[in-house]
Each structure stands twice: as C-alpha cells, then as structure tokens.
Amino acid sequence: MSIQRRVSVVLLLVIVTFGGLSYSLLATQMTPAFLSLEMEAASTNLARVKGALANDVSQLTLKSGDWATWDNSHRFILGHDENYVEDNLGASTFEQIDIDVVLFLDIDSRLHWGLLFEDETDDRKLLDELQVSESVRQVLLTHESTDSVVHGMISTRFGPLILSSRPIVRNKYVGPIAGTLIFGQFLDVERLAILQDRTEVDLAFLARRDPEVRGVQDEANTLLSSAHWQVATEDSRIDYLEMYDLADNPLHILRVRTPRDITALGGKTLYGSLLSLAVLICFVAIVIWLLLRRIVVHPLTALTGHVTELKKTGDMTKRLDFVGQDEIGELAVAFSDMQNTLLEREVKVNESVLKLEYQATHDALTGLANRRTLNNQLDRLNESVGADDIKYCVCILDLDRFKIVNDTSGHAAGDALLVQVATLLTESVYTTDTVVRLGGDEFALVLYDCEGNVAFRICERIREKLEALSFCWADIHHRIGVSIGVLSVSDSERNVSEILQRADAACFTAKESGRNQVYLVADSEPAVDAKRRELHWVQRLTTAIDLDQFILFTQAIVPLQASRKNEADRLEVLVRLRNYATKKLLPPGAFIPSAERYKLSAKIDQWVVTQMVRYTNIYEDVFGDDRMYWINLSGASLSDERFTSFLEATIKDSKLQPGRLNFEITESFAIQNVAEVSTFMQRLKDLGCQFALDDFGTGFSSFNYLQSLPIDCLKIDGLIVRKILESKVDRMFVKSIIDIAHAMDVVTVAEFVEDDELIEELTTMGADFGQGFALGRPQEIMPIASQVAGELQA
Numbered sequence: 001m002s003i004q005r006r007v008s009v010v011l012l013l014v015i016v017t018f019g020g021l022s023y024s025l026l027a028t029q030m031t032p033a034f035l036s037l038e039m040e041a042a043s044t045n046l047a048r049v050k051g052a053l054a055n056d057v058s059q060l061t062l063k064s065g066d067w068a069t070w071d072n073s074h075r076f077i078l079g080h081d082e083n084y085v086e087d088n089l090g091a092s093t094f095e096q097i098d099i100d101v102v103l104f105l106d107i108d109s110r111l112h113w114g115l116l117f118e119d120e121t122d123d124r125k126l127l128d129e130l131q132v133s134e135s136v137r138q139v140l141l142t143h144e145s146t147d148s149v150v151h152g153m154i155s156t157r158f159g160p161l162i163l164s165s166r167p168i169v170r171n172k173y174v175g176p177i178a179g180t181l182i183f184g185q186f187l188d189v190e191r192l193a194i195l196q197d198r199t200e201v202d203l204a205f206l207a208r209r210d211p212e213v214r215g216v217q218d219e220a221n222t223l224l225s226s227a228h229w230q231v232a233t234e235d236s237r238i239d240y241l242e243m244y245d246l247a248d249n250p251l252h253i254l255r256v257r258t259p260r261d262i263t264a265l266g267g268k269t270l271y272g273s274l275l276s277l278a279v280l281i282c283f284v285a286i287v288i289w290l291l292l293r294r295i296v297v298h299p300l301t302a303l304t305g306h307v308t309e310l311k312k313t314g315d316m317t318k319r320l321d322f323v324g325q326d327e328i329g330e331l332a333v334a335f336s337d338m339q340n341t342l343l344e345r346e347v348k349v350n351e352s353v354l355k356l357e358y359q360a361t362h363d364a365l366t367g368l369a370n371r372r373t374l375n376n377q378l379d380r381l382n383e384s385v386g387a388d389d390i391k392y393c394v395c396i397l398d399l400d401r402f403k404i405v406n407d408t409s410g411h412a413a414g415d416a417l418l419v420q421v422a423t424l425l426t427e428s429v430y431t432t433d434t435v436v437r438l439g440g441d442e443f444a445l446v447l448y449d450c451e452g453n454v455a456f457r458i459c460e461r462i463r464e465k466l467e468a469l470s471f472c473w474a475d476i477h478h479r480i481g482v483s484i485g486v487l488s489v490s491d492s493e494r495n496v497s498e499i500l501q502r503a504d505a506a507c508f509t510a511k512e513s514g515r516n517q518v519y520l521v522a523d524s525e526p527a528v529d530a531k532r533r534e535l536h537w538v539q540r541l542t543t544a545i546d547l548d549q550f551i552l553f554t555q556a557i558v559p560l561q562a563s564r565k566n567e568a569d570r571l572e573v574l575v576r577l578r579n580y581a582t583k584k585l586l587p588p589g590a591f592i593p594s595a596e597r598y599k600l601s602a603k604i605d606q607w608v609v610t611q612m613v614r615y616t617n618i619y620e621d622v623f624g625d626d627r628m629y630w631i632n633l634s635g636a637s638l639s640d641e642r643f644t645s646f647l648e649a650t651i652k653d654s655k656l657q658p659g660r661l662n663f664e665i666t667e668s669f670a671i672q673n674v675a676e677v678s679t680f681m682q683r684l685k686d687l688g689c690q691f692a693l694d695d696f697g698t699g700f701s702s703f704n705y706l707q708s709l710p711i712d713c714l715k716i717d718g719l720i721v722r723k724i725l726e727s728k729v730d731r732m733f734v735k736s737i738i739d740i741a742h743a744m745d746v747v748t749v750a751e752f753v754e755d756d757e758l759i760e761e762l763t764t765m766g767a768d769f770g771q772g773f774a775l776g777r778p779q780e781i782m783p784i785a786s787q788v789a790g791e792l793q794a
Contacts, residue, residue, distance in 0.1 A: 013288050034262050042230070042237045042258040045201045049256055050241075052199050053162075056185065060164040061151050063097055064183040068166035069173065077104055077112055077168050077179040089115065101161065101184030104168070109141045112179060132156070135247035141180055143167040152246040153187075160187040160205050160243075160252050202257040205243075213253050216240055235260055363437040365415055366422035374436045374444055378496040381446075381489075392448050393455035393488045394499055396507040397425075397462075399441035400481035400515045405471070413473040417480070420471065428462050444503075452488030456520045459484045463518055481516030483507055488520070541591060541600050544577055545607055551576045551585065552611055554629070556776035557749055560763045569627040570769065572664070574778055575608055592634070601634035602643045609647060612661060613654045615781060620656065630662045630692055630713075635669035638680050651687045658688025664715065667696045671705050681710050692749070696737065703740055714741045718752020718772070724761060731765075738766050 067073050076084035104112040136154050150165040163184045167177040206213050216229055227242035241254045361373040406414040425435045436444040447455050463482050471478045485506025510519035557570035576585040595601040619625035637643045670677045681691050692713035697720045716737055724731040741748045750762045753772030762770055
C-alpha cells in the first residue's frame with residue numbers, strides 16, 4: 001500500500017477524531033447554555049408575573065379614574081345626593097367591577113363613606129380596620145393636580161392590597177378637587193390562583209417574617225440585588241423579589257418557582273456522550289500514534305539524516321543513497337534531481353546578478369556609467385581626497401541643438417547620435433577617467449588627478465571634435481555643439497549634491513554666455529555661487545506658486561487732507577514669501593529680481609490677482625466692503641498679452657464694483673514703454689480699474705510723459721519724501737510734483753511717511769495721501785479672509 005493511501009487513511013482517522021473532539025468541546029459548552037436557558041426561563045416567568053400585577057394595577061387605575069371624574073361622584077362627596085349610596089354603592093355593583101375596598105374622603109381627608117368586602121364573611125368593615133400606616137395615608141391622600149394618580153400595594157391585616165387613589169373632580173376635570181376616591185383589590189388566594197392561571201407560573205406572596213424567607217438570602221445561589229434573591233434546588237429555581245408599599249417600606253416577598261426540567265434533561269444526555277467520546281478519543285489517539293510511527297516517522301527519520309549530513313558538509317554534489325518503493329523513495333530521487341537543478345540555476349543566477357548590477361550602474365543606450373555610478377564615485381573621492389590638493393575635476397556637458405535632431409529626424413536618429421557622442425567622449429579621456437550619461441543629452445566626466453587648466457584643455461578638444469562632427473541620417477546632415485562646465489574640486493568636505501549643483505551652474509553659465517563654450521570655475525567662485533542661488537530660486541518660486549506659499553499683506557494709504565477723509569479706504573497689496581527654514585517672511589526684494597530674470601514674475605502677479613479677487617468678493621458679500629485695493633504689476637506682466645487677457649477675463653468674471661481692484665506700475669518701466677503701457681492701462685480702465693505710477697521722482701521724473709499715460713494716482717518715491725525736512729531742494733521738488741499732479745487732476749501719495757513731523761509737513765504741502773509706518777504697518781490678509789470664508793461656509 002502506498003504512502004498516499006496510508007496517509008489518506010490516517011487523515012480520515014484524524015478527521016473522525018477531530019469531529020469527536022469538536023463534539024466534546026461543544027458538549028462542554030452546552031452545560032452553561034442549559035443553565036443560561038434555565039436562568040432566562042426564570043427571568044421570563046418573573047417578568048410575566050410582574051407584568052400581570054402591573055396590568056391589574058392599570059385596570060384598577062382605569063376604574064378609579066372613571067368613578068373619580070363622574071359628576072354623580074362629585075355631587076356625592078359634596079353631600080348633595082343622598083340616593084347615591086343606594087343606587088350605586090351596592091354589593092352587586094362592586095362585585096361586577098371586582099372591587100374589594102371603596103373609600104370616599106372629603107377635601108380634609110375625612111372618611112365620607114367607605115366599604116370593605118372580606119371574602120369569608122362579606123361583612124362591611126370600617127376604614128380603620130385596614131390599619132393603613134400614616135406614611136401610606138399621606139401618599140394616598142396627596143393630590144396636587146386634578147389629573148394626578150397614586151397606585152401601588154400596601155399591607156393590611158387581611159393581606160396584600162392593591163390600591164389606586166384619584167382626586168374626585170367634575171367631568172372633564174372642571175373645577176377644584178372635591179375629595180379623594182380610593183379603590184382596592186386584595187391579593188387573596190382566589191386572585192393569586194387567577195394570576196397563576198394567566199401567567200402559568202407557580203407564585204405566592206410571603207410575609208417578610210415567614211420562615212421560608214428567613215435566611216433565604218444566605219442560602220441564595222445568586223444575589224441579583226439587595227431586594228432580589230435566587231435559590232436553586234434540585235428540581236426548581238426560585239426567585240424571591242421584595243415588594244414595597246406606596247411609602248417605599250418593605251412589604252411582602254413575591255416568590256416565583258420555575259422547574260429545572262431543561263438542566264435535568266441536558267445533564268443526562270451529556271454525561272453519556274462525554275464518556276463515550278473520551279473512550280473513543282483515547283483509542284483513536286493510540287492507533288494514530290502507532291500508524292504514523294510505522295508508516296511515516298521511521299522512513300522520514302532516515303531521509304532527514306541524509307539531509308542533515310548534506311547541510312553540514314554543504315557538498316551539493318553528494319547524492320542521497322536512500323532507496324524505497326513508495327513515495328518517500330521517490331522523494332529521495334527527486335531531491336537528487338533538485339540538487340542538479342540548483343547547481344545549474346546557481347550559475348544562471350550569478351550571471352543574472354552580474355547583469356543586473358551592470359544595468360543598475362550603466363546607461364542602457366550608450367553603455368556609459370549612469371548617475372548612480374557618478375554619485376558613488378564622488379562619494380568615494382570625497383572620502384579620500386586631501387583638503388588642500390586639487391585631485392579631480394567634474395565636467396557637465398549639455399549638447400547644443402540636439403533637440404533639432406530629434407524633431408527633424410526622429411528619436412532613433414537622436415539615439416544613434418548619442419551613441420556616437422558617447423564613443424567620442426570615451427576616446428577623448430584616459431581609461432582611468434569616468435564618462436557618464438546623466439540622461440537626455442547631458443553627460444558628465446570625472447577626470448582624476450587633473451587640475452582645472454588641464455581639464456579645460458581636454459574639454460576644449462572635446463568641444464572642437466563635437467563641433468566638427470557631421471551626423472547624417474536619412475540624407476539629412478546635422479551639426480551640434482556642446483556647452484561644458486568644468487569644476488575643479490579641492491574641498492573634501494563638500495557633499496556630492498553640492499558638487500553637481502556647482503558643476504551644473506558652470507554649464508548653465510557656458511550656455512548663457514552663447515553656447516558651444518567651455519566655462520571653468522574654481523571651487524569657490526562667487527559668480528557660479530550666485531548662478532547656483534538663482535537656479536535655486538527658480539525651483540523655490542515655482543514650488544511657491546504651485547503650493548500657494550506666498551502670503552498677502554495690505555498697508556493703508558491714509559488721507560492727509562480733510563477733503564479726502566470721506567473717500568473709500570485705500571490699501572496697497574504687498575506679497576511676501578515665507579522662509580520655512582528660518583520661519584521668517586522674505587520681502588519682494590529677496591525674490592522678485594530672480595523671478596523677473598527667469599520670467600516668473602507674471603505668474604506671481606497672476607497668483608496675487610486671483611487671490612485678491614477671491615478675497616474682495618468675500619469681503620463685499622459679508623461686510624459690504626467698498627475699499628480700494630492697489631496691486632503692483634511687474635514689467636514682464638505688462639508685456640505679456642496672455643497676462644493682459646487673463647486680467648481682463650478675471651475682472652469681468654469677478655463682477656466687482658469699478659475701482660475695487662487697481663494697479664501700480666513703476667515709473668521706470670512705464671516711461672520706457674509708454675505706448676505699450678498706455679494701451680494696457682486703457683484696456684483695464686475700460687473695466688473700471690485705476691492706475692498709479694509708483695516710485696515717481698527717482699527715475700526719469702518726466703512730466704511730459706505723464707500726459708501720455710492715463711494715470712489716476714502718482715506715488716512720490718519715499719527716498720525723496722523722507723528728505724524734505726532737511727533738504728530745501730527735495731522739498732521744492734516734492735512740492736512741484738504735487739502741484740503739477742493736481743493741475744493734471746491726478747491724486748498724489750507720499751511714500752515712506754515714518755514720523756508725525758513728516759505727516760504735518762506733507763499735509764501743509766498739499767499731498768492727498770500718505771503711506772508709511774507712521775500711518776499704518778502692513779497687516780496680513782490671509783487669516784482675515786480664512787475666517788470670513790469659514791463663517792460663510794458655516
């Protein structure tokens with residue numbers, strides 16, 4: 001018989017055993033389940049009895065309510081109907097409505113009329129014979145409103161009595177309370193029998209002094225609460241529930257008995273099953289142990305010994321000599337075959353690893369080292385190079401006019417050209433040097449033990465060879481050039497990123513100088529450092545525009561003349577950039593020059609305009625704001641037709657009132673481009689925008705050009721304004737600007753107003769507005785707008 005069949009038999013035995021164990025565990029869990037069902041049945045019986053009692057109280061309350069609001073009852077308690085007793089309070093009436101006690105009390109709680117029926121004698125008894133305690137009397141006779149009701153249970157010498165007390169009032173609760181009506185029912189033997197029939201539960205009311213009750217709490221299996229005990233006997237589970245009277249005094253004990261039929265039946269069944277399962281499990285366990293030892297354990301022990309020896313020696317050429325006619329024997333043969341396969345695959349894996357390592361460190365197209373290899377080599381060089389000796393140079397090469405080859409002849413031609421360039425570079429340097437393809441049309445050289453002037457000559461020869469290279473593809477001849485930046489490295493403390501940034505900056509300088517050139521830079525040349533910082537600003541500003549990292553401020557333009565006090569407030573919009581490294585704000589002078597140089601200023605202006613349109617719409621909707629905002633525009637924005645179209649569309653779509661958004665243009669750009677700026681102004685003025693000429697007085701200061709520009713405001717440069725108190729010439733110059741501006745019906749604004757004396761002098765000279773720290777410091781606009789936006793969403 002094969003191992004497969006024998007294992008199948010063993011598995012079958014395991015399944016049977018597992019089934020028995022599962023059943024055994026289930027049975028173990030069934031005993032608590034039987035107990036839980038028993039407890040649930042007891043709780044259900046108790047709840048059923050309590051519900052039946054509550055229903056009796058509810059029915060009694062309804063009956064007393066009908067009588068208490070009956071007009072005849074009201075007249076009777078007031079003493080106006082002597083026939084009421086004879087007509088309505090006879091024994092037959094109370095037998096019909098099943099009432100044992102009836103009490104009519106006047107408004108002073110004196111017994112007006114009372115009747116008590118005792119089942120045995122049917123004699124009429126007085127109220128006092130009920131022996132109701134004073135605390136219960138107070139509860140029964142307390143009615144503060146016409147619709148109040150008091151119901152519950154009390155103890156009497158005749159046994160437990162259910163009572164319902166209602167105020168006697170006129171029909172529909174009209175008029176004051178005339179007295180109190182009390183109905184009662186005894187919980188006697190007959191009524192308990194009725195309750196047992198309705199609930200199908202064995203129950204009884206016991207006196208608190210009853211011998212059965214004494215010590216029941218000590219014998220209870222479960223203490224459910226201070227007023228609820230539970231005792232389990234062999235055949236029953238008994239709940240004892242303490243009942244309270246209307247004054248919350250202990251009254252009687254309610255006993256509810258539940259038979260333990262479920263547990264008895266479950267126990268008998270489980271004991272027999274568990275005993276049988278235990279015997280079966282022991283037998284099956286012994287059989288399985290013997291079978292596994294004979295069929296599997298001994299053969300596998302032999303095979304394991306061979307494998308362990310192979311593991312210790314590590315000799316994959318050694319074969320197993322285990323022989324068998326079953327699956328374990330076949331496993332030994334298969335293990336030997338696996339060894340052969342592993343030996344073959346080990347050779348292939350080693351080859352693949354070498355190939356992957358090559359692909360990870362070399363460019364797939366040209367076979368040159370890639371950027372990863374360059375970084376690793378520079379790391380090693382920086383660890384070994386002396387601090388003062390020039391040991392190597394890094395050169396960055398960027399092909400000129402390579403894009404023309406791709407665009408005219410296709411990428412296949414570009415790839416072929418890159419392969420030729422790679423071959424030319426490899427042949428132009430020593431075999432010990434490193435040639436790297438960085439990606440696209442960029443290459444790098446690492447020249448070891450080479451000074452800067454030698455590296456310059458090598459790169460110049462490479463430039464000449466590439467300039468002379470004539471590349472032909474599909475009868476089209478192409479010529480290219482190369483811009484090379486050469487960095488001689490001497491500082492071993494520099495990291496790789498900084499070295500490559502400086503070399504990139506040198507290559508960029510070569511391109512900016514006219515392309516097809518070699519630019520050599522020493523390790524600490526200021527010009528390249530400046531170029532590197534500018535390139536950093538390009539990335540920094542682009543990120544700031546994309547991620548909304550600029551912050552807007554406003555500074556008030558304050559009227560100096562009384563005639564201007566009632567005009568709408570004027571605010572100049574200022575842009576700042578947060579430096580997240582220092583947690584400080586960078587002024588425009590720190591980043592605007594780089595933005596203008598790399599044609600990013602128009603994008604910044606577009607961002608500012610977009611934000612301000614959003615803010616002004618919020619302010620106008622919430623506050624009815626009519627303030628005038630003045631935004632500075634760069635010269636690049638004024639020369640960009642796309643920006644002009646964007647500005648026109650934005651102003652039209654915003655639906656802002658005319659004059660809400662206005663713009664400032666510097667005098668220097670406006671005077672140099674009068675026609676272009678005038679056209680720009682006119683297009684925006686047609687949409688209700690106003691214009692201010694900023695920094696007037698330090699540039700051309702030409703009044704003739706002013707007549708060619710449709711300006712509304714002239715901002716006098718602060719460098720002149722702050723000198724008018726010391727210099728008569730500057731004072732006269734500012735005064736002439738103000739007078740001429742007024743003659744042209746143009747508003748004047750004095751900048752850099754920083755003290756009260758300057759405010760007084762400018763006011764005397766006739767300046768319309770002033771702007772400076774003495775009149776108001778810049779305030780951030782972002783939190784205000786965010787708060788208002790939150791209020792609108794709420």
